[in-house]
Amino acid sequence: MRHAETVLLQGGVELLVRNAVASDARALRDVMQRTHAETDYLLSYPDEQGTDDEQEARSLAEMERSDNEVELVAVLDGRIVGSAGVTAVGSRRKVVHRARFGISILKEHWGLGIGRVLMEASIDCARRAGYAQLELEVVADNQRAVSLYRRAGFEEYGRNPRGYRSAAAGYQELVHMRLEL
Structure with missing residues (x-):
């Protein structure tokens, strides 16, 4: 699935949102390492990022050829500063109508509207x-993200009080949200 758009952020800053491609593998892995170290709200820790550059490049090339999944990157001044992805819940007929959504942005770029742009593109x-x-899980304490998703029309359909077990915060409640498309 192909996607490319340039959006003006606050202050007239241009943000490019496009498909991640194989040549982005190293930069995207670096961004993922940083984003997963900067917040306790994401699924994994930096040391749990199990792919190398070659595996990531193959995965991105496969995703780029997909008709129903996408990995997007947010590019600011030529640098990847965030990413978002849409992946199928499964290929069986009973779940083929459902997709998962995830997003991460470097902390230094929070509050600029990049999350909203990536979410809308996704x-x-x-x-x-x-x-x-479209479905997602978000840590209940992450009020900025919960608010963003609600403004986009995502609705809560359940909670898991022990959804994550953070090394720093202990158990974290997950909010399950969905958006009818």
Whole structure:
């Protein structure tokens, strides 16, 4: 699935949102390492990022050829500063209508509207892929993210009080949210 757009952020700063490609593998892995070290709200820790540059490049090339999944990067001044992805829940007929959404942005770029832009691009990609429902999990304490998702129309459909077990914070409650497309 192809996606490319340039958006003006606050202060007239241009943000490019495009497909991640194989040549982005090293930079994207570096960004993932940083984002996963900067916040306790993401699924994994930096040392749990199990792929090398070659594996990541192959994965990105495969994703780029996909008709129903996408990995997007946010590029500011020629540097990747965040990413978002839409992946199928599964290929079986009973779940083929559902996709998962995830996002991460370097902390130094929080509050600029990049999350909103990546989320809107992901929703657009999910619609074009033919999904009927986009799903996500968010740590309940992450009020900025919960608020962003609610403003986009995501609705809460459940909670898991022990969804994550953080090394720093102990158990974290996860909010399950969905958006009908």
